[in-house]
Amino acid sequence: MADEREVLVEVKNLEVTYGSGRKAYKAVKNANFTIYKGETFGLVGESGSGKTTIGRAIMRILPTSGGEVFYKGQKINGKISHALDKQVIKEIQMIFQDPQSSLNERAKVSYIVGEGLMNVRPDLSAAERDEKVRQALLDVGLLPEFASRFPHEFSGGQRQRIGIARALIVEPEFIIADEPISALDMSIRAQVLNLLRHLQKERGITYLFIAHDLSVMRYISDRIAVIHKGDIVELADAEELVTHAIHPYTRSLLSAIPMPSPRRERQKKLLVYDPSMHDYSTEAPQWRELRPRHWVLCSASEAEDWCRES
């Protein structure tokens, strides 16, 4: 079913290393996944798991140390041609986690939002650019008058909208949203999630949605990949993953989701994941499709045990 869809981004054996020599630290080891056009692909993990690193590597903010990233069939990591570079800059955009630190405090909103256009659309006049900024602000539910103000005049939710407008203005096809709502208040979170969903519906944008919170993921994503210490351990459709989690790490994440229900909370059992439970000394773990379209990183004996349990 999904396999008939058009592949937009393909990540193959991706490896990202920080530092070099003795200090080298592999933050991402051998990550593999594909993102289909028009879907929301969720990447869940705890802090330090490498989820942001993957996002940044696809965005080309970080250099990769191994593996390949394909965008529309073309390899985009490492050295690429100038024309492809231009195309990728225009078509892949990012929304950052913290709206307090991701906006230039000294620039007016019109410049923050319009800056990308100077780069990808040098043919536009200043007036045309202003018109585009107006439109982008309207699209994210802000008033066009805000263009002449500075970031400090806005609340957290409004600042995040400015960040979204900044990404949207160059009309990207693929947006990497790195924890776009975790710094926001409850009521504002819902506003931003709704906004992202509407934009996707109207423009067919594809998202890579990075977050640590599975309850948000279940709501927003079509498929979810769970990452632990640089390894993707489980990958499936969102509902499938939440209702039939197989890998113990995913199950521990699920057990920790806070539910707005005192009775269910009182009965809840917290599962703690202990990575030392795996014995991979004799048999290296492999990707196995344990249920239809549901992939888990495990050894053969584990696959048997876990399937029996669930």
Added chain:
Amino acid sequence: MKKNELILSVRDLNIKFNLRGKILHAIRGIDLDVYHGEVLAIVGESGSGKSVFTKSFMGLLDSNGSITSGTIDYFGADDHQPIRLSELKKEKDWLKVRGHEIAMIMQDPMTSLNPLKTIGDQIMEAVELHQGLKGAAAREKTLEYLRDVGIADPEVRFKQYPHEFSGGMRQRVVIAIAVACNPQILICDEPTTALDVTIQAQILELLKEMRVKYNLTIILITHDLGVVANIADRVAVMYAGDIVEIGTSDEIYYDPRHPYTWALLSSMPQMGVKGEDLFNIQGTPPNLFTEIHGDAFAPRNPLALKIDFVKRPPYFDVSTTHRAKTWLLDPRAPKIEPPAAVRMLQEEGK
């Protein structure tokens, strides 16, 4: 002090800040009773005044802010003499309250520890100051606290510095320091916001254990209604410097009455249905620099009644433990159905 005795009582508290000549009315007439041994959660968005409110219990308001009227009384002192916290002025008097009667855990464990001192020294400082122990005895006690908060190898960890600890472990250390002060009331200001979901659940478990072991009353501040269902006995919902609804956690989750509580519950992604919009609260919280007429939530409330814009609602009792400030509870008010997500929770509560 016995369980469920009144330990803290706030009456008609008003706090104002002076910001460059403009007056910000941060707390607008709060009444609250806290009982010994309970976990009370205070839930609200940023800017609702939940931190300011609890900081006033410890005399930690910024120098441009003050209690302009109302009282805070504390009944937990060893000599059974009530202390009127709202009238304490001298630092010397506050020192008797801070730590020893009321202790606080801040949101960010990265900034609440001293990076230049070992973990052991920081906990031992509290032990020496508040329990009068010295030398080996203090050290022994410190190790015991480290063990209590679930830190393995306490002897080794004792000599380590904060940067050698992960976020969750640091928050455990902060909890150990607070508990080492031997407080009656522990105020936790967003203790898990900076942490991962799995660590968050573990820290909440730890707070539950600590409450039983050290006989604590816990006031837990959070912006996330999902987090507190597990741990809270009672929940107070704050909006624009006031507690708009308070009740036992079953009452707040399964039978909420205030439209703001409805809105908060329905906007949680946990309650969302895939492919449909999440419920969201339009607009932004009111500006507290200007005087608010009527119900502060009315401008954002699509269900608001006419009277909401004119007259501030008083508390209406729903049960002996549950009350809310909304005109919807007036017998003359029209019957209004709560949103779908809330009806789902009501069903679950039956």
